[in-house]
Amino acid sequence: MGYTSVVCVKQVPDTKRITGNAMREDGTVNRAALPAIFNPEDRNALEAALRVRDEHGGTVTVVTMGLPSACDVLREALERGADRCILITDRRAAASDTLATSYILSCAVGKLKPDLVFCGRQAIDGDTAQVGPQLAEKLGFTLMTYMEELALEGREARVTRNIGNGRETALARLPALFTVMESANEMRPAAMRKIMKFKKARAPMEIANSVKTALGVSATPEALAAETSRRTEELAARGLLIDQWNLDDIGARLEWCGGAGSPTRVNRVQSVVLAGGDYREFEPTQASIGQLVAELVQDHTIG
């Protein structure tokens, strides 16, 4: 019979490759200047789910919330062996903080009635590690953070967790949500056959965009719709359609989504990245060193 698993993944800017030009003058982040990648620990979450399916059977569905460009990580998930991928995309979900994000995900994941949910421990853009625990709370699932090892038997999971200064082994009742550590495993490589197949997978919004480009500005709305629907059906028949859900599809309450459903507000952002080649030398004197310390205090580096 096997287990029904859902993996929540996020496409993130590669903050490890951040350089001076990724920051705008006003201190905000120029996301366009950074490569978008599969959040590292979400890869470990996917691998953990695939290993459960290898051993016990069942299915692995990968869910992401974001713009249609996030389908890149869903295609990567299909190449690694995911059975099904779902893009949750909706303008009304923009500006969601972790509370709103976990609410939206809970509506989508709840529809899939999983036994197991896997999330990466944290995403490298925010590093908050909050969405996993909050999603578990909203689903009413047992939360098992910092998972490194997992063994399943019936409706019980035996989990080894990395608790910072050591390890804890515990039995958890299903359904359960696991946040997975980088140290848990390594994502399997994609088979060439799957790469060739799934590079063509598309979500409806991506199909509509490419039809617009193909038919040009003179195409009538009817012609666009007909061609989009033809291509969508064709991809669906070949198992290459990425499901796409909006907030209505998952029955989300709009006042709990997006900016309206987000209690936190960003008041101020300061850049701490120095522009490339920005090197300053201070004299080995008390006055000069005092100046350096004052600057580090001023920008919150020391404090």
Add this chain to the structure above:
Amino acid sequence: MEDLNRKGEILIFAEQDNGVLSEVPLELLSKGRELADTLKVPLACVLVGDKVGGLARKLIQHGADTVYVADDPRLKDYQTASYARVVGDLITERRPQICIFGATPMGRDLAPTVASAQRCGLTADCTDLQIGNYTDPATKEEQTSLLLQIRPAFGGNIIATIVNPYNWPQMATVREGVMRMSSADTGRQGRVVEAAVNLDGMELPVRVLSRVTRARTVNLKAARIIVAGGAGVGSRENFQLIRDLAGVLGAAVGASRAAVDLGFIANDHQVGQTGTTVRPALYIACGISGAVQHCAGMQESAKILAINSDRDAPIFGIAHYGIVGDLNEVLPMLIKAIRGGASIGQAVAQHAEPKA
């Protein structure tokens, strides 16, 4: 407008493990005391566990006015569901305006769960907390005396200030070792209050089988500031200078492979390809030439200050700040400047300006 409990106290989660109080709540109490005095509200702690009432005394000595104690055999081992229930019930009953947790593995598990159930905002991994005002950009309405939650984001490349204007409590987790712990005042008085434990009929979903922990010698990965020494430090004895600088900054002590190989310090402290990879907010490299293997393990630090007597040392190539000089002279000057800066910063903080 939502109902904000402006008279609400500040509540700190007093993390303990196996009956031993962690250091984090004591660090949070010194910051919490400052915030509570600014807001003129009481400072409280919630202590959860089995036979942990004896720890309340220490919390009071470090600044708590009230300690709520939830004592129950079912709370012996931490687990999300039972702890979140007890802490959530207390928040619902007391309506604190601010709740602070340590950004420890336990705090980062518990706080989001509680915030989700309360439907309030939560800011993770704060490095500073202040009281200040916020103007809503849409309505232009100004709110006074909010908790300003200051945290690094985007891999440490930006510092964001987050506020939580409408849905209280204002919740935050705070990184370990960031707030300075104040000394205990053994004569300080406070109240110890029994907190409700409503776990009857709740089937706990987790059973802990084993827990193996080790005393932590050094946690380089979690450090916000690292002071590291290399071969240029010269001797095992002289490494004390590195420790002294780390001490005044509340920083972790790191080392290059050369320093470890020369026996100056244990290899737990080694940063680099074969040691630990770190990306703190500030990395101070003292007497480290900057071999590629070392740089690979620290070049993603948000800021690098290099101190070396050799002007041509490669470390200056990746540094943001450099001091060319003898570290036996430079480090004492740096320590003196930081000690001076800290006292200035505390005076400024009382006026709700950026804290040192």
